[in-house]
Amino acid sequence: MGKFKIPSVPSTTNKTIRFPNDVIEEVEKAIQGKECTFSAFVIAAVRMALDNIDE
Numbered sequence: 001m002g003k004f005k006i007p008s009v010p011s012t013t014n015k016t017i018r019f020p021n022d023v024i025e026e027v028e029k030a031i032q033g034k035e036c037t038f039s040a041f042v043i044a045a046v047r048m049a050l051d052n053i054d055e
Contacts, residue, residue: 019027024038031041 027038027041031038
């Protein structure tokens with residue numbers, strides 16, 4: 001078994017963006033009862049979009 005390594009937290013920058021109310025409601029429904037924040041959901045969704053973008 002490997003040694004435990006304390007994870008590092010990536011640096012972040014605060015950005016203010018606007019979401020349509022219906023999108024906010026859908027995200028909140030999707031994460032309800034799960035250990036996930038709105039920010040974590042949005043970050044995962046953006047990363048997936050970036051990974052799948054056609055250049």
